[in-house]
Amino acid sequence: MSVADPLPVVQTAREGRVLVVSIANPPVNALSAAVRQGLLAAVEAAEADDAVAAVLLVGTGRGFIAGADIREFGKPPVSPSLPEVCNRIEACTKPVVAALHGPALGGGLEIALAAHYRVALADARLGLPEVQLGLMPGSGGTLRAPRLMGVVPAVALMLSGRHIGAKEALATGLVDRLADGAADGPGARAAGLAYAGELLAQGAGARRTRDAQAALADTGASLAALEQLKAETAKKSRGLFSPLKIIEAVRAGIERPFDEALKFERELFLQCIASPQRAGLIHAFFAEREVAKVPEAQAAQPRPLASVGVVGGGTMGAGIAVAVLDAGLPVVMIERDEAAIARGRANVEKVYDGLVKKGRLTPEAKAAVLARFNGSTAYGALAGVDLVIEAVFEDIEVKKAVFAELDRVCKPGAVLATNTSYLDIDAIAASIARPQDVIGLHFFSPANIMKLLEIVVPAKVSADVVATAFELAKKLKKVPVRAGVCDGFIGNRILAVYRAAADHLMEDGASPYEIDAAVREFGYPMGPFQVSDLAGGDIGWATRKRKAATRDTKARYVQIADRLCERGWFGQKTGRGWYLYPEGARTGTPDPEVLAIAAAERQRVGITPRAFTHEEILRRYLAAMVNEGARVVQEGIALRPLDVDVVFLSGYGFPRHRGGPMKWADTVGLERILADIREFAEQDPLFWQPAPLLVELVAKGANFDSLNRAA
Numbered sequence: 235m236s237v238a239d240p241l242p243v244v245q246t247a248r249e250g251r252v253l254v255v256s257i258a259n260p261p262v263n264a265l266s267a268a269v270r271q272g273l274l275a276a277v278e279a280a281e282a283d284d285a286v287a288a289v290l291l292v293g294t295g296r297g298f299i300a301g302a303d304i305r306e307f308g309k310p311p312v313s314p315s316l317p318e319v320c321n322r323i324e325a326c327t328k329p330v331v332a333a334l335h336g337p338a339l340g341g342g343l344e345i346a347l348a349a350h351y352r353v354a355l356a357d358a359r360l361g362l363p364e365v366q367l368g369l370m371p372g373s374g375g376t377l378r379a380p381r382l383m384g385v386v387p388a389v390a391l392m393l394s395g396r397h398i399g400a401k402e403a404l405a406t407g408l409v410d411r412l413a414d415g416a417a418d419g420p421g422a423r424a425a426g427l428a429y430a431g432e433l434l435a436q437g438a439g440a441r442r443t444r445d446a447q448a449a450l451a452d453t454g455a456s457l458a459a460l461e462q463l464k465a466e467t468a469k470k471s472r473g474l475f476s477p478l479k480i481i482e483a484v485r486a487g488i489e490r491p492f493d494e495a496l497k498f499e500r501e502l503f504l505q506c507i508a509s510p511q512r513a514g515l516i517h518a519f520f521a522e523r524e525v526a527k528v529p530e531a532q533a534a535q536p537r538p539l540a541s542v543g544v545v546g547g548g549t550m551g552a553g554i555a556v557a558v559l560d561a562g563l564p565v566v567m568i569e570r571d572e573a574a575i576a577r578g579r580a581n582v583e584k585v586y587d588g589l590v591k592k593g594r595l596t597p598e599a600k601a602a603v604l605a606r607f608n609g610s611t612a613y614g615a616l617a618g619v620d621l622v623i624e625a626v627f628e629d630i631e632v633k634k635a636v637f638a639e640l641d642r643v644c645k646p647g648a649v650l651a652t653n654t655s656y657l658d659i660d661a662i663a664a665s666i667a668r669p670q671d672v673i674g675l676h677f678f679s680p681a682n683i684m685k686l687l688e689i690v691v692p693a694k695v696s697a698d699v700v701a702t703a704f705e706l707a708k709k710l711k712k713v714p715v716r717a718g719v720c721d722g723f724i725g726n727r728i729l730a731v732y733r734a735a736a737d738h739l740m741e742d743g744a745s746p747y748e749i750d751a752a753v754r755e756f757g758y759p760m761g762p763f764q765v766s767d768l769a770g771g772d773i774g775w776a777t778r779k780r781k782a783a784t785r786d787t788k789a790r791y792v793q794i795a796d797r798l799c800e801r802g803w804f805g806q807k808t809g810r811g812w813y814l815y816p817e818g819a820r821t822g823t824p825d826p827e828v829l830a831i832a833a834a835e836r837q838r839v840g841i842t843p844r845a846f847t848h849e850e851i852l853r854r855y856l857a858a859m860v861n862e863g864a865r866v867v868q869e870g871i872a873l874r875p876l877d878v879d880v881v882f883l884s885g886y887g888f889p890r891h892r893g894g895p896m897k898w899a900d901t902v903g904l905e906r907i908l909a910d911i912r913e914f915a916e917q918d919p920l921f922w923q924p925a926p927l928l929v930e931l932v933a934k935g936a937n938f939d940s941l942n943r944a945a
């Protein structure tokens with residue numbers, strides 16, 4: 235081998251009578267074609283070498299194996315397939331031990347299940363998470379996991395996609411023993427060698443999982459349990475393809491001979507691979523990782539981030555404080571007086587009390603978290619913090635006043651962030667002497683739960699402040715998306731447009747219930763009118779009144795919502811909105827009076843109502859979303875189409891298996907979207923103006939994904 239040759243991704247070395255097979259394919263030892271080839275060759279070599287009495291499989295670096303190489307899905311298959319590799323490992327006549335540290339996921343766990351003995355280090359994380367990518371285990375996992383764990387726990391593992399720790403893996407039978415020692419590659423190697431040595435000393439031979447029958451002994455009970463799981467899954471998984479396939483495969487594993495069931499599992503797996511849901515979910519997986527790759531974070535190092543200040547103790551401020559406390563950082567909260575501080579603290583405590591009540595947190599642990607929380611009425615308490623998040627009332631003058639105080643008290647280099655949904659952050663930055671330190675952090679409510687964080691980058695901010703914001707997102711376990719400054723940034727700006735499309739549909743004759751139903755059928759958990767009832771109609775009403783003076787001529791001003799608000803029907807909290815909520819019910823029922831109000835409004839403005847099918851509703855709703863998404867990309871408000879996708883997947887309930895609005899548009903074809911927009915423009919040319927980027931991509935025969943790859 236010349237010096238320039240890279241090290242092989244699978245390396246073998248003899249340790250006494252054990253052939254150590256090390257997987258070295260950073261960053262996560264994914265099972266690329268080269269790894270599969272290397273594993274197969276290593277087992278063949280072990281089989282052929284009389285000096286080898288046992289085989290040890292071990293990962294180097296961060297873990298054992300994180301699964302199939304996701305980037306290979308959808309491309310032509312390269313031999314050997316993973317099932318071939320697993321079957322060859324299982325068939326080995328010499329005992330094969332897998333020593334697991336870090337992630338042993340998907341195909342990685344399937345390799346371990348095909349080995350004959352398994353030992354786990356303390357940090358091992360085992361799982362069959364394929365379902366999250368629209369897939370199922372396709373290399374014997376649906377047959378071998380039930381043979382070790384029992385049918386119900388194995389199906390639960392596969393349907394949830396959950397990772398389990400070493401102790402749970404031992405308790406469920408997935409691994410044979412735990413090992414102490416360093417939770418890293420060398421630690422796993424040492425533990426595996428010790429186990430292999432013991433097995434050889436005992437004269438233990440190959441022990442194949444396919445032959446393990448104890449956990450499947452009661453076939454009748456297993457099949458009955460599967461029937462029940464199937465019924466529950468059909469209800470819960472709402473149109474997802476792979477969950478039911480998992481159950482089918484497990485069933486075949488009970489009813490059919492092992493090799494036949496393996497073939498059937500592979501057929502089902504290939505059906506999953508071919509499904510558009512797989513493409514959507516894998517797009518979502520990579521997009522969620524790509525969003526953090528922004529120019530500023532790549533060019534600059536984050537500033538220190540050891541303490542955080544939060545200004546404002548309302549719902550948003552308290553939610554942000556909880557998110558920061560949960561990340562293990564100390565928080566100083568500023569409010570204007572003692573009573574407000576007490577309310578802010580109570581808002582924070584309420585979250586932890588809920589956890590204590592549910593048994594998910596001990597009172598001692600709650601006390602330990604709250605020991606990191608301090609409230610103050612004096613801005614001076616922020617003098618030492620590294621980053622401040624202002625979360626006061628959404629009014630630019632109020633915010634500027636807070637920033638003047640921050641400018642006065644904060645140490646040089648402190649990051650000054652505003653949590654705003656739509657205000658001009660450039661104007662806030664320009665109002666103080668250190669605009670380079672000012673950034674927007676748009677949290678979504680409840681801020682300690684919602685994953686999305688829009689990081690809004692004003693013109694004058696320095697790159698290391700942007701890098702610090704991304705670092706904060708990582709600590710808070712948020713999904714950060716970089717956004718430029720405009721009214722509504724990425725999410726709310728696009729929302730305003732497709733929400734207007736929904737209002738226009740209603741004005742033209744669709745009922746809010748039909749619109750909600752169509753949107754739910756697409757895969758959203760709720761329709762826009764249900765969301766409005768949940769959030770409170772008064773919020774939108776206030777915005778409409780505020781914007782009335784400067785209204786964009788593109789928008790038709792729809793009055794039906796105002797008629798409801800004038801009656802005090804703000805949604806769930808008032809027992810009535812678009813829906814009726816009798817006696818505090820959380821699910822609404824359609825309200826004939828709302829339909830009558832809508833009809834009266836249409837008549838008043840001279841609209842002859844027409845009927846819309848669910849498909850027609852969706853075409854308008856989604857075309858409006860995609861069209862504004864294209865504008866947002868073209869203007870550089872979003873870096874790439876995938877940033878828009880991630881915003882809608884993590885913050886707005888867009889069905890994950892469709893990959894986000896821009897990915898969905900690519901799937902149906904941009905030509906069709908543009909043709910729809912042009913057709914709708916015949917009735918309403920002001921609202922339906924095709925985004926220039928959309929027109930350009932269609933003319934070039936390109937799609938949004940080409941921009942993701944070019945970025």
Ligand code: COA
Nearest residue numbers: 261262264300301302303304305337339340341363364523
């Ligand atoms: N195939 C190809 N690439 C993979 C991969 C896989 N199975 N798993 C992770 N990666 C890549 C990521 O895209 C990322 O690449 P990037 O640095 O270019 O963005 C890199 O490996 C690190 O992954 P990341 O998720 O950022 O690291 P982490 O430490 O937070 O998490 C895992 C590690 C393994 C837990 C996580 O990546 C994961 O869940 N992977 C998928 C596991 C899976 O579903 N396996 C079954 C496949 S069918």
